[in-house]
Amino acid sequence: MPFAGFNMPINYKTGIINEHKNVRNHSGIFDVSHMGQILIENNESYLHKLEKYIPLQLKNLIKNRSHYSFLLNKDGGVIDDLIISNIDIKDKPYLYIVYNASRKKEDEEIFFSCTPNAEKIYNKNCLFAIQGPDSINVLKNIIDIPNNMNFFDILISKYDNNEIIVSRSGYTGEDGFELSIPNESAENLITDLLKNENTMLCGLGSRDSLRLEAGLSLYGHELNENITPIEAGLSWALDKERLEDKNLNGNKILSDQLKNNLSNKKIGLISTNKSMLRDGMTLFDNNNNEIGKITSGCFSPNLNKSIAIGYIKSEFNTDNPIFCEIRKKLELVKINNLPFVKKNYKKNGSVYE
């Protein structure tokens, strides 16, 4: 399937549902090399320029940690969501940013306007994610992983005598790792990982159903330039002090939104029958008034029902029934708290949500 200029597999030979369950029960490997990866020198004047777009205090980012954040436009809308990490590479301090393939053009325009010598590395480094509770066991036979590595920690390790960037992260709701590895070693690494008989290659299809069960937002669906992180229910990812800083795009709009009521709210939905909820379907109240839209929908292998994320008007009382228009018929759907499936991240050696 064509995806952001890449030809990507929706699934490999055993199918989306099998890949999905394998990640939840064991582990699965995703080739996400289509995503953007860039290195920006950790230099105060560059950071200051980037802080116009990124709602974090970039000079205070903890070394060897990753943060979920955004690039914001002047109205506080989301140009992209991204993971930004503070890490030394060959003894030089950098911000390492991973961003969406479909937003490379927009993002890079910003990165290069702030830091002319930013270095795109996605043409020379592949990016793989191994996800699922067994990921640590599969990986530590191949790469040195310290026992105290927590979710969203990031470090440099070695493979094939090459330096690779290892972060304990991912987008499936499971424990897991993302590995940025020079192209020449990529095939060996995949071959080594696949020697574990309980892991398998997984495609975009299961990546989508896994992130949806975990209630995670996807750019182009829950996020776009007309939605702020607050409207998307992601205010936890904003540094609140930065909302008072005029240097941040949309700071006034965002701080007003935090104090006042929003017009829409993000919700999780679950089908009451076997019908599939899909992106773009319209939601109604029991008087046939339109109250919102679905932004992502899929079949949930864990719940054996269709699930969805969408936005509805804030004033709608969610104790009342909600109907989804599916092929010109209105079908009852139920509100479900996000996430649909508990997150399974690692912190201080134990599992946390």
Next chain:
Amino acid sequence: MGAYMSEKKYTKDHEWVSIENEIATIGISNHAQESLGDIVFIELPSVGNSVKAKDEICVVESVKAASDIYAPIDGEIIEVNNNLENDAAIINQDAENDGWIFKMKISDSNQYSDLMSEDEYKQFLEQ
């Protein structure tokens, strides 16, 4: 095999049809099942409906997409495969036998002769 059991034929919409004693059995081809991926739900047609060739009569939902199923020829729906109601994945396992979707009493057997033979369908897939 009865004398009236005909060869299996295919439509350009990737459905198969076989006819016995003026009763047509219809499902989706193995190729269609493979392209759709895991099938999770089927909305079966209503028994007793009279339909025309090319009418949309029911929907197969896979993890990837919803696909309309068309009547391959004119006729009346006389039976549906209720096993699919509980387990639509039967279509993935055996699309062209146990995964049959509905049966029709056909009104014009000439329409059947116009459909593709298995060899013609294979060629059609290669185009």
